[in-house]
Amino acid sequence: MSDFTVQDLKIRAREGGYVRGQEGLERILKAALTLLIEHGASALTMRRIAAECGLKAGNIAYYFASKEELLRELLDAIINSFEGAFDTIYQTPGATPDERLARVVTFIFEDANTKASARIFPELWAMSNHDPFVRDRVEEMYARGRVVLNDLIAEINPALPADERETLALFMSASMEGVGFFAGYERPASAKLPALERIAIKSFLHVVHTLQPGEISAGLKPGKRPRAT
Secondary structure, three states, X not given: OOOOOHHHOOOOXXXXXXXXXXXXXXXXXXXXXXXXXXXXXXXOXXXXXXXXOOOOHHHHHHHOOOHHHHHHHHHHHHHHHHHHXXXXXXXXXXXXXXXXHHHHHHHHHHHHOOHHHHHHHHHHHHHHOOOHHHHHHHHHHHHHHOHHHHHHHHHHOOOOOHHHHHHHHHHHHHHHHHHHHHHOOOOOOHHHHHHHHHHXXXXXXXXXXXXXXXXXXXXXXXXXXXXXX
């Protein structure tokens, strides 16, 4: 799923739902995602979503009591899609932890060069700056996405304590997220994306292998600067 599209959206069935109801639910969420990709967050109104999927605005309320509920399920579906891809990589038969980590990095870099992800994630970040509900959902989404990085770090360097693994996973996630803004889909430096991917794989593996317990969390004394090495 390195070329993520609206059709890749992994929507969980609601408990007690029925086939026609599930089809309507998926139709609405895919319409919302299409609007987000093609027109941005400002297009995510219940009226626009209804028009996109050929329903009356009042019919949307049958599936979602509020726009917040719709956004919650849309974000869940997006992260479910990516979690499924990460799980497939993590469970690759016969692959070493180093190979699986490299494949996760490759997946993220390839995905940064797709139209869908290049449009979705900047829009969500922009929404989160002004909407606490979206901010909480986005933070939850990225936290869930870092789980596979955390697990692979633990396999490669089991001596690192849990809090330092989480910090390292956060650093790696933040580094890769930033690549999309400079070298992702239709960005000026997109031709450099393969080179950046190779740098990321090499540097991440080196850091994960060589970090010593306590090295991340060791603080500097007030007024002291780290010495150049």
